[in-house]
Amino acid sequence: MKKWYAVIGDPISHSLSPFMHDYWFEKHGIDASYIPVHVEPKQLEQALHSMKLLGNSGFNITLPHKQAAIPLLNELDETARIMNAVNTVVAKNGRLKGFNTDGDGFVRSLLSYPVDKDGALLVIGAGGAARGISFALSRAGFSNITITNRTFRRAQELAEEIDSKAIVLTEAESNLSEFNTIVQTTSVGLTEEALPLSLTHLGSGSVVADIIYNPLETPFLKESKARGCLVLNGVGMFVNQGAIAFEKWTGIRPDTEGMIKLITEKLG
Ligand code: ATR
The missing domain is CATH 3.40.50.720 (NAD(P)-binding Rossmann-like Domain)
Structure with a gap:
């Protein structure tokens, strides 16, 4: 079955994560899509619950939810605990585990x-x-x-x-x-x-x-x-935090150098 991944935030339309992850999915022949979801703070709990109900496999969390999501997750990795913020979630068997790949x-x-x-x-x-x-x-x-x-x-x-x-x-x-x-x-x-x-x-x-x-x-x-x-x-940090998330979801280490060039062109 086709897998789906997401990024949630408010605002979210400017996010470059869908471009980056969709590019890597396609490059590695993985049947998956990655969608930006606009989630306002008051909808956060419902949104995370929906991720479980709708069979999401993993998602990124961006501003302003990186801290607020913590008590709503089932498990927290050391990296997220240290930062008191989550930017990556792995969803498996109806459970959500939070990581922070920024550092x-x-x-x-x-x-x-x-x-x-x-x-x-x-x-x-x-x-x-x-x-x-x-x-x-x-x-x-x-x-x-x-x-x-x-x-x-x-x-x-x-x-x-x-x-x-x-x-x-x-x-x-x-x-x-x-x-x-x-x-x-x-x-x-x-x-x-x-x-x-x-x-x-x-x-x-x-x-x-x-x-x-x-x-x-x-x-x-x-x-x-x-x-x-x-x-x-900071392009290298952005691409590498995404690459570490991608690895957690798929087990594959994607190319970062090429992606840094693409993102730099987009922002230039
Ligand atoms: P983030 O999660 O992005 O690191 P933060 O936790 O609010 O955001 O931290 C912001 C950092 O930027 C702090 O180190 C802050 O310095 P203070 O601890 O003195 O607030 C620093 N910062 C923000 N605006 C600054 C400014 N105009 N000049 C110097 N440092 C600034």
Whole structure:
């Protein structure tokens, strides 16, 4: 029987996930379709119940439901528990299990670049995204992580959890040249021409990553590139979080490099 997968969110029409998963299903000869479903917060419980009734095999969850869905699931994987947010659900035998593939998606994307796991790595931000990414980096063997954040207390709390260190923004700014890898996880640059911190002291040899993918080049990446750094936008993270979900559903590891090119063209 034809399987069906979905992404639920509010809004949902802008989502690139249907394009990506349908492309992979077709490429791998899997008889399945992936549909965007507009679900408002008040409909979330009913929507998840319907997934079970209607024989859904798996779905992605996007804003604003990533947290609210947690108590409505039957089981939660460690990755979702750590982030307190779910972006991927596997549906099997009438049960829903939640995962979060964002952190590991980011790490896979970063590892396609020449990064040194023992080099000094700076995470900018201490919110939900930073949390998932920091735990995933730590699990992947990055051994020298420093967290900085506008609200220092949150950086301290996160650093303590992953046994790393926290520094205030001004200290990060003046010591930027010491970091081999810099990871920008805040929403700064998404809608405004602003930087999360000053890049005056950025050296030229660092790898600089931003998790934002629309715009493809945030002011943060533009300036880092101008200063001679190797830059990585959030398309790789988006594609890899989807690839990990696809693997959970089908057991197949899809091509990510080709998909990164396609998504970049779409957003360009
Ligand atoms: P997400 O789940 O996307 O990470 P979040 O949990 O609300 O969202 O976290 C947002 C992150 O972006 C936080 O690190 C936040 O800093 P604070 O902890 O100080 O709020 C950071 N952030 C948001 N707007 C910012 C701004 N204008 N300047 C600097 N940091 C900002």
